[in-house]
Amino acid sequence: MEWQPNRFSHLTIQQQIIDWIKQRIQSGEWPIHTKLPTQRKLAEAMGVNRSTIVIAIEELVADGILSTRVGDGTYVSNNSWNVLIKSNHLDWERHISSSIYEPNFQTIQLINEYEQQEDIIRLGTGELSPELLPTAALQRSLQNVQIAARDIGYSEPKGSKQLRHMLSQYAMKRGIHASPDSIMIVSGALQALQLISLGLLEPGSTIFQEAPSYLNSVRPFQSAGMRIISLERGNRDNNLLDQITAMKGKKQSLFYTVPTLHNPTGSTMSLDERQELLQICASQQIPIIEDDVYHELAFDEIPPSLKSLDSSGQVLYIGSMSKTLSPGLRIGWVIGPEPVIDRLADIKMQTDYGSSAFSQQIVRYWLESGLYDEHIVKLRAQLKRRADFVEEILRSRFNSIATWNKPTGGFYIWLRLREPLVNKALFLKLMKQNVLINPGYIYDAKDFYHIRLSYAYASFEQLETGLNILYEAIVEGT
Amino acid sequence: MEWQPNRFSHLTIQQQIIDWIKQRIQSGEWPIHTKLPTQRKLAEAMGVNRSTIVIAIEELVADGILSTRVGDGTYVSNNSWNVLIKSNHLDWERHISSSIYEPNFQTIQLINEYEQQEDIIRLGTGELSPELLPTAALQRSLQNVQIAARDIGYSEPKGSKQLRHMLSQYAMKRGIHASPDSIMIVSGALQALQLISLGLLEPGSTIFQEAPSYLNSVRPFQSAGMRIISLERGNRDNNLLDQITAMKGKKQSLFYTVPTLHNPTGSTMSLDERQELLQICASQQIPIIEDDVYHELAFDEIPPSLKSLDSSGQVLYIGSMSKTLSPGLRIGWVIGPEPVIDRLADIKMQTDYGSSAFSQQIVRYWLESGLYDEHIVKLRAQLKRRADFVEEILRSRFNSIATWNKPTGGFYIWLRLREPLVNKALFLKLMKQNVLINPGYIYDAKDFYHIRLSYAYASFEQLETGLNILYEAIVEGT
Numbered sequence: 001m002e003w004q005p006n007r008f009s010h011l012t013i014q015q016q017i018i019d020w021i022k023q024r025i026q027s028g029e030w031p032i033h034t035k036l037p038t039q040r041k042l043a044e045a046m047g048v049n050r051s052t053i054v055i056a057i058e059e060l061v062a063d064g065i066l067s068t069r070v071g072d073g074t075y076v077s078n079n080s081w082n083v084l085i086k087s088n089h090l091d092w093e094r095h096i097s098s099s100i101y102e103p104n105f106q107t108i109q110l111i112n113e114y115e116q117q118e119d120i121i122r123l124g125t126g127e128l129s130p131e132l133l134p135t136a137a138l139q140r141s142l143q144n145v146q147i148a149a150r151d152i153g154y155s156e157p158k159g160s161k162q163l164r165h166m167l168s169q170y171a172m173k174r175g176i177h178a179s180p181d182s183i184m185i186v187s188g189a190l191q192a193l194q195l196i197s198l199g200l201l202e203p204g205s206t207i208f209q210e211a212p213s214y215l216n217s218v219r220p221f222q223s224a225g226m227r228i229i230s231l232e233r234g235n236r237d238n239n240l241l242d243q244i245t246a247m248k249g250k251k252q253s254l255f256y257t258v259p260t261l262h263n264p265t266g267s268t269m270s271l272d273e274r275q276e277l278l279q280i281c282a283s284q285q286i287p288i289i290e291d292d293v294y295h296e297l298a299f300d301e302i303p304p305s306l307k308s309l310d311s312s313g314q315v316l317y318i319g320s321m322s323k324t325l326s327p328g329l330r331i332g333w334v335i336g337p338e339p340v341i342d343r344l345a346d347i348k349m350q351t352d353y354g355s356s357a358f359s360q361q362i363v364r365y366w367l368e369s370g371l372y373d374e375h376i377v378k379l380r381a382q383l384k385r386r387a388d389f390v391e392e393i394l395r396s397r398f399n400s401i402a403t404w405n406k407p408t409g410g411f412y413i414w415l416r417l418r419e420p421l422v423n424k425a426l427f428l429k430l431m432k433q434n435v436l437i438n439p440g441y442i443y444d445a446k447d448f449y450h451i452r453l454s455y456a457y458a459s460f461e462q463l464e465t466g467l468n469i470l471y472e473a474i475v476e477g478t
Numbered sequence: 479m480e481w482q483p484n485r486f487s488h489l490t491i492q493q494q495i496i497d498w499i500k501q502r503i504q505s506g507e508w509p510i511h512t513k514l515p516t517q518r519k520l521a522e523a524m525g526v527n528r529s530t531i532v533i534a535i536e537e538l539v540a541d542g543i544l545s546t547r548v549g550d551g552t553y554v555s556n557n558s559w560n561v562l563i564k565s566n567h568l569d570w571e572r573h574i575s576s577s578i579y580e581p582n583f584q585t586i587q588l589i590n591e592y593e594q595q596e597d598i599i600r601l602g603t604g605e606l607s608p609e610l611l612p613t614a615a616l617q618r619s620l621q622n623v624q625i626a627a628r629d630i631g632y633s634e635p636k637g638s639k640q641l642r643h644m645l646s647q648y649a650m651k652r653g654i655h656a657s658p659d660s661i662m663i664v665s666g667a668l669q670a671l672q673l674i675s676l677g678l679l680e681p682g683s684t685i686f687q688e689a690p691s692y693l694n695s696v697r698p699f700q701s702a703g704m705r706i707i708s709l710e711r712g713n714r715d716n717n718l719l720d721q722i723t724a725m726k727g728k729k730q731s732l733f734y735t736v737p738t739l740h741n742p743t744g745s746t747m748s749l750d751e752r753q754e755l756l757q758i759c760a761s762q763q764i765p766i767i768e769d770d771v772y773h774e775l776a777f778d779e780i781p782p783s784l785k786s787l788d789s790s791g792q793v794l795y796i797g798s799m800s801k802t803l804s805p806g807l808r809i810g811w812v813i814g815p816e817p818v819i820d821r822l823a824d825i826k827m828q829t830d831y832g833s834s835a836f837s838q839q840i841v842r843y844w845l846e847s848g849l850y851d852e853h854i855v856k857l858r859a860q861l862k863r864r865a866d867f868v869e870e871i872l873r874s875r876f877n878s879i880a881t882w883n884k885p886t887g888g889f890y891i892w893l894r895l896r897e898p899l900v901n902k903a904l905f906l907k908l909m910k911q912n913v914l915i916n917p918g919y920i921y922d923a924k925d926f927y928h929i930r931l932s933y934a935y936a937s938f939e940q941l942e943t944g945l946n947i948l949y950e951a952i953v954e955g956t
Contacts, residue, residue: 028791029660031815130627142620149608152806182507191830219828313506328630328835337509350697352669356834357806
């Protein structure tokens, strides 16, 4: 909302506000039952006193255009001045509430919303800071990106052939041998999960994951009616195989994992753990989705990818440029058995006709020219500095109230408080102080001990300020 | 598939082919039960004689790696040399066949596949020809597209604010008053339909459409379990209102329409028809989806959009750059009541985290700089020339076997044969002669009279050759 009243108009500020609200209702932008922004928000956005808003709303209530419910805000009223008779108004709300997709978790919606504010300190954001993005280099590179007419028409189902060739070579570095035909381009890793959910699973299928899991914060499987089962790792009395055997239903299953620089915990599976997981899933005929979007950000050597250890086509591998180059590109890829890739590509064509050709050509250029490799080396060093900086603060202030593992790459530190204080109240309290955290319960609904800290997003200054505010809020809570 | 044997290798061609096939099986790219391409296709792709392929396959069959089923091709065999025991192999086929999404129509899959071939004449392709795309201007404009760090991170749910501002101004030209908050960016019009299907409808909802309909060639609603009901327009004994009343179920309904330069028929609804449709849908409380992606390509004046006539928020409006600037951008938009847009944006975030920031900035630059308007004027003139050219051929050759309406813009001529000859046999026969058509039965399963001709894609020379082949094929069929 960016409209503001014109101080030089012949109309009063109040009348301009009334006209503006009426206009939105008349145009159908605010249909019946729409809840208006709070008076405080309207006043801020329009740059006027709250009392001016109060008077304008009172007048519209008197006219029967708006109605207020005590303690619940202002709504577009039923008996609107609109010329259409009441029964003609569509009840969009009914459409929304009974549809297939579940509304996003409220905490996540709040995070999405408040992230957009200017002065907020984002301690949990799983995204490169603007200062870590190679913006100037991307801008410069646009001059060298070659666009041919055949590239900017509708795409082949699997995406640009040239880019898939590059990715085929690039995957070799991760020990993966895949021909361009076994690779498809997607608009980021999340879309890959969405396509897998729509294209490979029947409703009621089981998705196994480790607790905690990134998957709990997004809903491609839940919304399609899949059962999500979280397994405990490192639990000696209850090993992975027993858990899977006990909980595997009659329908299909998939195992979703981030084995390298895990989201949210930052941990990396050892080679032994990888081989065990492959073997267990093979014995149970459960395909694996390997989400490998962080591996290039490791500070040290990492074990080979699950896909490189897979000779039976049981692993679907997901890669992405979002965590390393730019989320705005919306470019990721899936590597897997060719019939599976063909199927996913067919659904992608039915969903959005392919990913941006311009983004694909930019990624191709960055890989081909070596710019990408150069960038990654620099980025890793910068992330390492940030990780050290945050750990230093943690060591000096959080030692008595929390534990954590030394970060080995990626974005995250999975901070564990000694007391279960990480609840919605803490989240909201911090939000009021302009500090956004990603509480552990987003990733494991029953976890009130953890916070996913990210050293990738906020500036050094913000990290220091934000962590101090976090510390105070926690100490006040104990 | 692009691998070819190396003629200078110390291995025989045949041995190289055997190794290559083994490698694909071993890497998991061709899992058990995968059907191999036909021997003819393999021979062509590898540039070898078919007999070489036959011998290689025979050897692999003898080894138990492949098996052949008479009349049904060659498959990766059960008792493969692979070290994994049989039960360990995943049955991806089961995953594929029982999943939510229906496989694409076979004719459409064939079209998608053969479109990629070099020498095919595409008489039905609903896409701008490479020579109509402003490739050079797009390439040049990349130098002027400004990229800021905040643009290339994860996007706001509704997409770039700057682009939505531009689109808000741009929509005014179409008589639509929409604030940037009532607009969301999508990755093309098809994704808009997909989001509406997931976000606003419960399974079993009814989608009304006019017969024939573009919607029958894509499946965003069908795959989500909606009922699709085609209504006959211009049928005096059975008016629209009666049909809707009779077929409206207990669940929600939507009316999907392309009122301007309709796909596939090319026709445009009059103002009276628009007002009647709005009024009928209002009386039945049925929201309307107005798919308006062709309107800028009209050769003459067109009536106002449904959205501009809508004061109650009953119309969701879809626009796109795919038919006018470049499909490779993957940029479209939806305009509607703000709560509906908020909802769709939330689902978009859960689906793919927004559209390419680079594409969005390119579109913004083209709108802002006036390049877009200039391009449209030129494009319209070029399409008009092509329409005249095709009509001239039709007049001189097809008069005795078909009828059609003079095109008034867009891409299409809805050619109606006097006999019901447009069946799959005709489609396949033409495909063998390197001519691809879009048969009417894609848009209306019981229609064997029509062909959707597009004058937008093929070159003038190809249009002439293709139409001559089409004419001969039809005449032979009568």
